[in-house]
Amino acid sequence: MKTTGKKDPTHDSLLMEAALETVVPVDLAERSYEIHIGRDRLDGLGNLVKQRIRGQRILLVSDTNVAPLHGGRAIKSLREAGLEAHLAVIPAGEGSKTLQHYSQLLDTLVAIKADRHSAVVALGGGVVGDLAGFVAASYARGIDFVQVPTTLLAMVDASVGGKVAVDHPRAKNMIGAFHQPTLVVCDLALLDSLPERDFRAGLAEVVKYGVIMDEEFFAWLEETTPAIVAKQADVLGRIVTRSCQLKAQVVAEDERETSGRRAILNYGHTYAHSFETASDYSLMLHGEAVAVGMVAAAKLAEMLDRCDPSLNQRQKTLWSTLGLPIRLPRPFHPGELLGIMYSDKKTVGGKLRLVLPTKIGHVDTVKDVDPEMVERSMLEVISG
């Protein structure tokens, strides 16, 4: 692996040791938990879950794509471990992150007589994890929750850190909570069935970690694109492990985004959420919106003389090689997007706050950004 810039002595070993079987700890005092990463972990799920929950009754939540492929094995493993597992299946896609589906899952928990020691297990991508997690956060004022992510995006990001939510029609992830899982199990073999477009969308959040906090990881991703696109098993293991290590580090420093440190994970997201919301959550995948949002954010940083144009060029080159968009797929009105950005959760007192890069590996949160500049930065990504 090429090493460039200031060297963190632990870095090479961390990335190289990030082989196929790893456990990444998330250190949060009494809410600490482990992320188990490896291939073919689903068959051992029941025993892992059993050790980490208080009761026997489980609601396994999955979606209409994942349940037929992997739900049977998950249920079998839970039942073989002596757990009473029930299955609830939601329609696949972002359209399920609603109060209506949240309410239906609560009804299911009541129907199966779930109690305070019962647990929710999410088997799916970020949509299932965010929705099921919010259900677990609020049922009986909070019950145990286990994440079994099945997309790359959920393995590297959504399953870790305890942000759980549903969307408001005009504001993404606006109704939710912080509720940490008690266990995360990433079975890399599940990625074999993931559609190509969803796999590539997950890479956006991986590259995000490089830009916000790990220049060497970013450079390694640039060099490794052929193996990434070919989904080489050891490379996928390294990507998931390094991403989880980086996210765990940030979450341990600022669990509830109070000090501001955690906001760095939101790089590109204020823009991304406006694209998703303006298109009723149905035009772009979250990862695709993040990729374009990072291009717009880097353009703004460049316009504000905060970073060199080469940063955005490196991002865009990587997006093109990894099959991610650098522009929006249809024209949008910048004013409409800007209006939605004011509903972002980082907005305080009517002032926009944005996470902007200074160089690869470093970002700052910039308060009170000039809205006119933000609007202009969007022209970088608006087609037509």
Ligand SMILES: NC(=O)c1ccc[n+]([C@@H]2O[C@H](COP(=O)([O-])OP(=O)(O)OC[C@H]3O[C@@H](n4cnc5c(N)ncnc54)[C@H](O)[C@@H]3O)[C@@H](O)[C@H]2O)c1
């Ligand atoms: N909570 C967080 O910290 C956090 C972080 C990042 C993203 N998110 C949220 O995550 C969501 C996006 O997650 P996503 O990209 O995983 O989308 P997703 O959950 O919609 O999954 C993508 C698609 O892949 C299918 N799928 C999932 N796993 C599969 C598998 N193994 N085989 C075949 N098909 C499979 C799903 O049915 C779906 O159609 C967004 O709502 C986003 O806001 C949350």
Ligand SMILES: O=C(O)C(=O)C[C@@H](O)[C@H](O)[C@H](O)COP(=O)(O)O
């Ligand atoms: O975990 C975080 O913190 C993140 O910001 C991760 C993001 O990738 C993720 O999309 C998150 O859901 C966005 O958070 P939000 O607070 O802007 O809804």
Ligand SMILES: [Zn+2]
């Ligand atoms: Zn995200």
